[in-house]
Amino acid sequence: MSFREKHLWISIVTTVAIWGFYYWRLIEAIGAGGLTDPRFAFLTGGLFIGCLVVVSVVEIILTLLATATTRKAEREARDERELLASLKASHVSLMALIALVFSLAIAAYMVGFLDAAAPAGPKLPMTPTNAMILFANILMAAVIVSELIRYVFNVALLRRAY
């Protein structure tokens, strides 16, 4: 396995494990009525920063391990096949991100529109502050999903020789 592929696997594992944990806890908090809790921003913010630190530390450690188990010439090779696979995966990932953000924009507009047009007036089960925090998390999820698509697609391209 090339250094590039090892690094992609590291990113896949850390992204799925750590951000999966973060969003699992976020969904649990929302299920427990967190969207009306004035501490929601602090709780999710703290968890987010904690996960960001853990992702960084785990990626650094695993990358050091991958570096130690890969020959120097292999690490420093500027391989055209890997570059082509990376460019193609980035393109697919960007298209996915655009589609996700566009879908989210439509969904957010529809939620706002339907809430405003409700006969009894706006009544979303969340505070305006928490609505912003929730939307920020959903946008972040779109970025994470698009990155995950890039990693997985890149590995798939490398595995089939590009």
Add this chain to the structure above:
Amino acid sequence: MAPLLGKPPPPIRNRIRELRFHAGEMTQAALAEKIGMTRQTIVAMEQGKYSPSLEAAFRIATVFGVEITEVFQWEG
């Protein structure tokens, strides 16, 4: 519409494996190092799954001290 994971490789045959054998059984890793690529790419080329750029093709031919057409042949 092109398949998501790319089109099939072009009909280009190569003699890299044979030339490695005649070059003192040069390893894939040694060839990869000489041309600044990964061993996995040499494997992909030998299996006919990947066709290198013109620059990489020239580098490979130079390593073996032969003309580029002695390494790669169009089969279309």
